[in-house]
Amino acid sequence: MHDFRPEEWNLLSGTSSTSAISLYNPFISYDFLRVVEESGCATARTGWAPRHLRLEAPDGTLVGGVPCYAKSHSQGEYVFDHGWADAFERAGGNYYPKLQVSVPFTPATGPRLLVREGFDGNAVRAALANGLKALNDTLGTSSVHVTFAQGDDIDALTEAGFLHRIDQQFHFFNEGFDCYDDFLATLASRKRKALKRERREAVSSGITIEWLTGSDLTEAVWDDFFAFYMDTGSRKWGRPYLNRQFFSLIGERMADDILLVMARRNGRYIAGAINFIGSDTLYGRNWGCIEDHPFLHFEVCYHQAIEFAISRKLRVVEAGAQGQHKLARGYRPVTTHSAHYIAHPGFRRAVADYLEQERREVEQVGEWLEDATPFRKDPEAAS
Numbered sequence: 605m606h607d608f609r610p611e612e613w614n615l616l617s618g619t620s621s622t623s624a625i626s627l628y629n630p631f632i633s634y635d636f637l638r639v640v641e642e643s644g645c646a647t648a649r650t651g652w653a654p655r656h657l658r659l660e661a662p663d664g665t666l667v668g669g670v671p672c673y674a675k676s677h678s679q680g681e682y683v684f685d686h687g688w689a690d691a692f693e694r695a696g697g698n699y700y701p702k703l704q705v706s707v708p709f710t711p712a713t714g715p716r717l718l719v720r721e722g723f724d725g726n727a728v729r730a731a732l733a734n735g736l737k738a739l740n741d742t743l744g745t746s747s748v749h750v751t752f753a754q755g756d757d758i759d760a761l762t763e764a765g766f767l768h769r770i771d772q773q774f775h776f777f778n779e780g781f782d783c784y785d786d787f788l789a790t791l792a793s794r795k796r797k798a799l800k801r802e803r804r805e806a807v808s809s810g811i812t813i814e815w816l817t818g819s820d821l822t823e824a825v826w827d828d829f830f831a832f833y834m835d836t837g838s839r840k841w842g843r844p845y846l847n848r849q850f851f852s853l854i855g856e857r858m859a860d861d862i863l864l865v866m867a868r869r870n871g872r873y874i875a876g877a878i879n880f881i882g883s884d885t886l887y888g889r890n891w892g893c894i895e896d897h898p899f900l901h902f903e904v905c906y907h908q909a910i911e912f913a914i915s916r917k918l919r920v921v922e923a924g925a926q927g928q929h930k931l932a933r934g935y936r937p938v939t940t941h942s943a944h945y946i947a948h949p950g951f952r953r954a955v956a957d958y959l960e961q962e963r964r965e966v967e968q969v970g971e972w973l974e975d976a977t978p979f980r981k982d983p984e985a986a987s
Contacts, residue, residue: 832892
């Protein structure tokens with residue numbers, strides 16, 4: 605990212621909180637992408653070698669950009685292609701390195717083909733999509749994977765020959781609620797009572813919950829949160845992706861875009877979750893704890909995120925990847941999108957056949973999940 609000037613990058617779509625034409629997404633801001641590199645989390649050494657694209661006008665003005673990495677593995681992406689890699693390698697190919705267009709370690713939807721305000725979005729996105737294919741050919745990588753992309757980007761990528769893939773996440777939608785109780789009123793009575801009981805039990809051991817943002821994010825707080833992150837992350841997936849320096853840098857440069865939900869008991873913090881604040885969305889990211897208490901994870905990560913979003917008039921809470929347990933807590937199934945360019949023609953056909961079947965299955969599961977939401981059903985519709 606040091607090859608870009610902050611002021612030019614932050615004129616691209618979605619990267620600036622002062623943008624007049626696009627919603628701010630903190631993960632594609634210059635500060636966030638620079639911090640994951642500067643902290644050593646997303647570098648060639650960790651298998652995330654930056655290969656960002658820039659599209660310039662004849663006078664050198666940056667008119668488009670793409671956050672892109674040459675990957676030597678498929679970790680930290682949340683759109684799983686390990687089976688593809690295994691099949692291609694068994695057939696005698698080299699799947700790695702590949703190109704990954706994403707925000708490292710972040711399963712959050714946002715713009716991927718970034719367009720400068722005032723330029724023709726369709727033309728810039730088309731040029732960037734074809735530029736990714738050209739970069740793939742130049743580097744000799746096997747494929748390009750654009751994950752958690754928005755609709756305009758998917759349209760440009762599929763037009764350029766990328767294959768479309770879908771998956772599911774769970775998001776909360778704020779329907780103009782004034783308080784958490786307004787949200788509870790939309791649930792079926794049995795579900796509403798269950799959530800009230802769950803929230804009481806989560807803090808029944810003398811636990812209090814705090815929201816920390818801005819100047820509240822001291823180094824001492826980051827020390828506590830990092831201990832939670834390392835303890836839980838090491839048990840869940842073996843090697844957490846983010847290091848201690850990442851949290852110091854992100855707190856220094858993006859403090860007003862961060863919400864830490866922290867749980868305290870007996871005078872010390874025992875658990876917490878980090879969230880990032882966009883212009884209309886709260887993005888839930890990492891959680892950790894050093895004490896286990898029933899339902900505390902749900903309280904810190906999901907119920908508190910809903911309360912904060914309602915208090916800030918945010919429209920959506922994106923609670924991260926996977927997790928059908930979110931459904932019972934008021935989060936709805938949402939389709940996520942990615943696009944994949946496979947250079948080898950035979951392998952591309954095989955992946956295309958697989959994705960056609962996978963899309964049907966994901967759509968069927970999505971319909972079932974929507975029927976399983978805890979919201980009150982319309983009696984007239986039911987009859």
